[in-house]
Amino acid sequence: MRTGPDGATTALGSPVRRLRIATLLAAGVVASVVLAAVHVTQGTASVDALDLVALVFGGGDQDALNVLTASRLPRVLAGVTVGLALGVAGALLQSLARNTLASPDTLGVNAGAHFAVVLAAVAGVSLPAFSAGAIATLGGLLAAALVLALSAGGASGPTRLILAGSATALTLQSMTALLILLFEEETTGLFAWGAGSLVQADLNAVQQMGPVVLVAIAASLAIGHRLDIMALGDDTASVLGINVRRTRLIVTLLAVVLAAAAVTVAGPIGFVGLCAPAIVRLLGPYVPGLYRHRVLLPAAGLAGVVIVLGADVAVRAILGAQAGVNIPTGVITTVFGAIVLIALARRHRDSGPTRRPPAARPGRAQSLRRFWIVLTACSIVLAASLLAAILLGDRTLLIGDVVNWINDESGRAITFILDSRFPRVTAAALAGAALAVAGVTVQAVCRNPLAEPGLLGITAGAGVGAVTLLALVPSAGVLALSSVAGGAALLTFGIVYALAWRAGLSSDRLVLIGIGMWSGGMAVITFIVVLTDPWNVSKALTWLSGSTYGRTMPQVLPIVVALLVLTPLVILARRELDLLSLDDDTPRVLGVRLETTRLVALGGAALLASTAVSAVGVIGFVGLVAPHAARALVGARHSRVIPVAILLGATLVSLADTIGRSVIAPAQIPAGLLTALIGTPYFVWLLWRSRV
Incomplete structure (x- = not known):
């Protein structure tokens, strides 16, 4: 095996243990099926697991069947579709940028796709899911192109990539929020959807975007061997007959199509595209051959399904069925993803070029x-x-x-x-x-x-403290509000500083961890x-x-x-x-x-x-x-x-x-x-x- 930028292990030349790979993929399928089975038993309607089992064996009543087909089945299928799409998209983008911190979130793809969909709604354009997916793809593609251009394709280091992606995403999110505020009637329901919600009114979105996801994943697997070779470096890949520029363009397009399809179905569910491939890559030393893209991509997709369904199941299990309607699934995945981002950031060294314009x-x-x-x-x-x-x-x-x-x-x-x-x-x-x-x-x-200060998580920490106090004590006075906000900001700063300390303070690591804390804090506020x-x-x-x-x-x-x-x-x-x-x-x-x-x-x-x-x-x-x-x-x-x-x-x-x-x-x-x-x-x- 060879080690690429940011410690990523290349796929070509690593041994393949087919039994271990098959076991891993089978475990992912089983975990997905189990979570899906638990998922369909949860909901606000008084339909439990026994009612659904009765339907399987030809019994049950019409009400249970209606609940299953009109609400629960669309939601679980949306989770599967989104998880597969984002997991594979994240793996593709990380291979493209040769950077383990690349994802649809850090490259601004989700934010671009979300903005494009909201802009279409404001314009009064009512589109079916497939056409909305095309618009989302265009928005995501433009955002990703900008971020990759600013970060030299992601190869200049994680700090520049994350900073460029955060800035682009924040601009697009601000423009999206402005549109939602100014056009409340036209964008009704897009706020919760904008945080990533699996709530579905019917199967239309899944039926139209599901085939797109499957085709894009199949195309990704078809060019997986090219990505294996490109992991050795562009020069080596060119010598071995790979058209590097064309392959990069195809991979970018496939990743953006997958991310845009996920946004079309459920809104921008955060950080699944970062977490799923990262978790799979951690298993690489134990499963030889896992870094080969024809194994890595489906494994990342299954990990994405487990993360999305697991987050949705956990919310409703812990906070109740109604919370599953009110609380966007993307909020939970973003908090989890922020933790993963911080863990990955602690492994990186200063990258240099970003430090002094x-x-x-x-x-x-x-x-x-x-x-x-x-x-x-x-x-x-x-x-x-x-x-x-x-x-x-x-x-x-x-x-x-x-x-x-x-x-x-x-x-x-x-x-x-x-x-x-x-x-x-x-x-x-x-x-x-x-x-x-x-x-x-x-x-x-x-x-x-x-x-x-915002990118170091300080303002998000203060915001969490202030919003928590206002939620618990709406009549809290100014002194109490300022004290709690200040204490939360100092606590957040202390955590960021402690996590960034590793035989000395690395400024790049401090910024990366701060951005992770900022992302998690904003999700907690929501x-x-x-x-x-x-x-x-x-x-x-x-x-x-x-x-x-x-x-x-x-x-x-x-x-x-x-x-x-x-x-x-x-x-x-x-x-x-x-x-x-x-x-x-x-x-x-x-x-x-x-x-x-x-x-x-x-x-x-x-x-x-x-x-x-x-x-x-x-x-x-x-x-x-x-x-x-x-x-x-x-x-x-x-x-x-x-x-x-x-x-x-x-x-x-x-x-x-x-x-x-x-x-x-x-x-x-x-x-x-x-x-x-x-x-x-x-x-x-x-x-x-x-x-x-």
Whole structure:
């Protein structure tokens, strides 16, 4: 056997133990059949296993038959179809990218397919499942092409692949959420479906997409020997007569078709395409010949079926039959997949190319005069954005109205508007500033200008804490909410930091584990919201998208305190941050206590991010864009980066909030959606500039 990139073992030349392979595949079939048998006995209707057994032997009543054919059988067949499709798609993508972290999720395929289906629904296009699958395939193909282009085909290392996929997926998810919020009637039911739900109204989707899945799997098996040879390297494969470019195109198309078929049937069920092949590959040392693709692909498909059906069975067994309707299966698989992603990430070393894009190199010094010009310009832009935020909204005000309000001389209507508008404007600006300081700190400590608090799982951890408290104690006060959110963020940060520590702190490993924690945290938030209030879709989307709606000044107070306490400490530590952003050796030589400084700095970043999340919800990528833009403007010295980043972060969130509540007033677009739509394309551009 040969070892390829990221420790993946190549298939060609490994011995084949047919008995062990047959035993493994038979075990997968038996496990799938057992889970399917248990699955059809679960449901909200009063039809149990004995009733279904009676049907098998020609007995039973019509009601039991109706429940089986109209509800339970479509659901279990959907689980089988989706599991097979995603398992095989994940195995194909991992072989294509030669990267064990590749999957329909990490390559943005699921997000692209989901966006395409929702866009078709918004356009009023009512399509049968087969046509919807074609649209989903197109969306997934475009997303995968972008991610592979940004990550050099996935061969440049796991960090770049996951970062590119996360950015692309987040952009598409933000656009999808925006469409669902703006077109509620046209997209009814697509929120739960968007998290991956096996609930089926009939057999139509399975009947139309099932043959597509089977044909795609058969085609994948037919070219399995080509993938075996390509595992030796493109040059070797070319010498042996394989058309590498054509094979890559065919494999990409087959993987995307499979993932799109799964999305068409049940929505984007998360991380099955990552977990199924990863679990199968772990068995490789015990089953010689398993890495051959004509064995690996069906084994990954069976593992996918076991994961999907197992997750669905577990939800209904533990939480009750109704939970199987309310809680999307994809939420459970995403949590499980996040754990697998973290486990895989711990096995990887730093990949290098992602760490320092050209615009972020510390050698770029700028003059002091330029710094003051930029600082003054940013201050003017922030002041203008704050003024616009006060004046614009569902009702446009005049500066005189604001002056009268300040002097307590305004009328009742103006007073009401400004009393409600001023806290949210303040919350937006301060949250942006806090996220910017947190981003500067995280990027310096990780020596990765593409890192940010959200991608380290800090904001998702704070979100889990806040949503859990709101679910358990709806009347919880501001202090309690901020305390719980801060504690959850610190706990999440501690877990990420501990998992990333392995004979030293690896920045790439820290980012990868953070992304896994972020994915799992967002799934947990969806789980809590759907479990406690399954009919309030707007509540879930509003929190997950970040919104300043209904904010009061007491809710803003924790951000003020955090900024007043922690920002001066970050500024005082500017020299240490400069040194940390270089390498590990320089700070040690100059007397900096490296690990203590890292821990304290990241802890402060976690507190800043958590207070922002507790006030305005989950707002992503501000901590990426503001620090990076600041470095591009004034150089890499943190004495200059920090104040400029604060101004840029406050301006970005303030403008996003103003636009969000003005462009379609009286309806509103959450600020987090707009910052994601602005920030992630910028993030993608950074990856493109630094590609190798």
